[in-house]
Amino acid sequence: MVDRMGAWARRRVLAGMVGASAALATPAILRAAPSGTPVKVGGTLSLTGFLAQTAVIHKIASEIMVEEINGRNGFLGRPVEYVLLDDQSKPDVARSLYEKLITVDKVDLIQGPYATAPILAAMGVAQRYGKVMVQSSMGIPKLQTYDRAFPATPFGPEPDKTYPNVILDMMAAMPTPPKTMVVLTSKFPSAQFMAQGMRDQAEKRGVKVLLYLEYESGNRDFGAIAARVKEANPDFLWVGSLGLESNQVLESLRKLDYTPKNSFHLYPAPGPLALSPDGDKVLCSTFLEPDEPFMSRPGMKKLAAEFKEKATKANLPYSTIDAQACGMISEWQILEAAVNGANSLEDEKIAAWLKKNRVTTIYGSLRFDGPFNHGDAAQLVKQVQNKKWKVVWPTEFAAPGVKLIAS
């Protein structure tokens, strides 16, 4: 029985890969251009407000994917039209806009917004109208209780348990494995959720947590926090940061003439941290980077080049494709595969197809038949080396010649 299931799963993976490869490999001239009434796909992003830095990345990724999909066959032979609205980084605005997208704009399909709180707000609306919602950035999978909500990013159902153990495995492989840790985290829900997991798993594996500190999201001054970290002097500093907070923590530590022996950062702004003088050798969560083995995935090179071009044109200082952009790319890949697979725009059929099939995405082959529609966890660790992010753990995902540099 197990073998049969395994063989069936392999066949589905192969079928998905062959399908995706065929779609990407077919010369555009041999494909029929999509025609007819456009299929409207609606969604919101935080184009203004405190999440706007990330939303602009998602917007560019979406533009690329809509062009890609329309360059193939659109959705069922019809061109795709992306109806994008600005939720201003506010969950209540996201909720109202999804209501509008579904009832006023009459979109055929929806895409999820960015970040846990707007996603939760939008999910309630999606549930009321029975719409499938693919999202890429809900950091607390257990909150995704809606049957037709699907994750585009492989967090796995329990990232608060699985990912800390990836980090602890990496720590154990260091020449001098860290024995003490400080966990410092923003009270932003998804960061706090992971920080609590990190603290619990570290203690289970014998790493002493010297300090567990929470700060308010939007904290302005890290001077006193830095003084506490310096006094604790841990072997490993784990920071549940969002955006610029990592830079602020490291700068505050440097002002005290203190450099952490090893430091990990959960959701920092990748560009500013990589380019910062304090960023050298810091570690961070990721799912992929524009490097081998990921560049060999179908379509990745083209997407990376397109992203660079569009991001540079949009005047973004850090124009390299990263896991954030790939989250949105994965969302569109899942929606495209599901619409084509179900041969329908009906949400019920699309959801049913996704639950039975794997989809080959930029993140690899994803499944949606686990708890909260999640599949396997695939979080990795990257490190700043020469001002660039390099995947360093697990080692099989590191590019040739790249190794983890520990203190």
Next chain:
Amino acid sequence: MPSATLLGQALISGVLAGGMYGLLALGLSLSWGLLRLVNLSHFALAFLAAYLTYELGTTYHVAPWWSAAMVVPAMFLVGLAQHWLFDKFKVNELASLLITFSFAVILEVAIQLYWTADYRRFETPYSTLSIKAGPFYIPVLELILCLVAGVLAWGTWQWLRKTYVGKALRASAEDADIAAAYGVDYKKLAYLLSGMCAAYAGVAGTFIALIATLAPAQIWTWLGVVFAVVIIGRLGNPLGALAAGMLVGASESIAMAILSPAWAPVVSFSMLIMILLWDPEWL
């Protein structure tokens, strides 16, 4: 129990962080106290100045002090223009809150359109320099910021107390009609003060560019705490604004060192409530 070194370091960090609160509160306090205009766009003007300093520094390699020499007078002119609008449309205290909020939102969008929503960092060799004093470290830029804030607050206080213009402004704030009867041209003085407030936002912006990483939405980061500082320091009192800024900054920082960092915002607003309930004579 935290060590003496930790407490001392937290106190230094807090007082220096409070310097920024005080500097931002300075213009807001004067505008609110003497012009009866609650200028929420003060924060947006500070960030506009910060972005201009960033642009001049990164694109044209202009040193920050030369940038300040250009940006601060430019902000003074913006302040004059803003006051012309207030004057023309006879904006009162309550309406100023709404109008300047709208102005701040428009400025935020304009900043985002030009510089995008992405983070901008003006890296300078001295951005993380510190002086070592025994077991303590004193960040150089924050120290300079505090000194500048101190000079501006002291100078403004003296100007308001000792000069004819300052006295006339205070008199107008007390009773504009009586002051006018004594020959005070409140309108002209109001233009001057409005320009000064915007110029102070320009000074704060220059330091924000050097100390912080810029993003348009961060315009609102200091809003709550600076409002608390303005009230605690008493409206229209430049020295009070600076002292209150340092008091709030130090209290937040000590709370972070002794309790949990998450308690920091509770401290400033609890302090505000306590002082308002206590209503001391000096407030």
